[in-house]
Amino acid sequence: MPLLVPPAPAPALRTVLTALGSPTAVSEARTPSLRSAQGPAAPELPLPVHVLDRITPEGAGRTRLAGWRFLIRSGDRALAAAETRLTPDGWAFSHFFEGPYIASTELALRQADLMQQTYQPRLLSVPELYMLTLWLHADTTADGATGVPAPTDLLVPLAPAPPGIAAHRPHRVADLLPVLTTRLTPAPPLMGSPA
Template sequence: MPLRIPSAPATAEQSVRTALHPGTARTPVPAHLLGEPPRLVLPLPLHRLTPVSSLTEPPRAGLTGWRFLLERDGRTVGAAETAFTADGWEFSHFLEGPFIASTERAVRLAEALPTPYQPRLLSIPELYMLTLWLHADLEAEPTAGDPLPDDLLVPLAPAPPGIAADRPVRTDALLPLVTSRVAPLGLAS
């Protein structure tokens, strides 16, 4: 089923477009992105799992930005991320590396699932882990909300040891494992 891709705020998108122009950018544009600007595709809200304070509380997530894949000639050539500041949405940085190709694989896998989802990204910095978060509530505001038990998480490669990448797992099965790994020492016992 098709995914319900959310629309990014226009100012977030514009901040990336501005950053792709060497004369206006505060951050150097990577050499492979110079020339004809790449297209911004697959805008995904990026959420961060909040630090664990109790093993019995449900997981919480907070919006940290928007990530866009950058495409040229039908091929993904990188990604760009924005962050929300006191002045609104601003370009944060360009990305390269394995999470980009893994994001594409996870999205293709999600599109083949029988149930439609709203895609998001969920970062778990304590484990250096990023997942494609397939939110079951299609009408939800993409910038708000927490992982629901019947949502799916697709860990992106490289995933931490003991967690399979590129395989959808229900939130209520994966997050307790993740939570136990990032719980403060006093909570783990």
């Protein structure tokens, strides 16, 4: 089943196109592959980036939209990503970047595209664990900028994943959140040790 990618806000896309068209923005970017790209580069696959601020024992706490991420493709591969953020004046270009999450995101999207069920792809960041996941939301008609992970949604940890959590293995939210909760809960002090 194909993924149903939510549409990015038009102003967010415009800021990325403007940055790609700016020799200054591209030359000052810390992305060697984007600076050395042969041929035109174009944004594609806009994904809303949500941040999971808190995990409760009952499941997902609050999530907030942090921005939209676009993969920047030149030829047959993604070279970098562009991130936008919402400001009081509207959507603004934030930065270009590259690194392992670019290829990992592409791989996770290809794997998800082969699943039997249709999903709406999003990114979910868990800053406390330095973890980024592909969030496959089952409600494909939902506004991509809002919501919390439903227990039956899937989370696919992107590489590099935290130790003990397999990258690129889909987990139901109801199964993965208890593991993350355990990781985020401080261990009680050992008896006799200073507090």
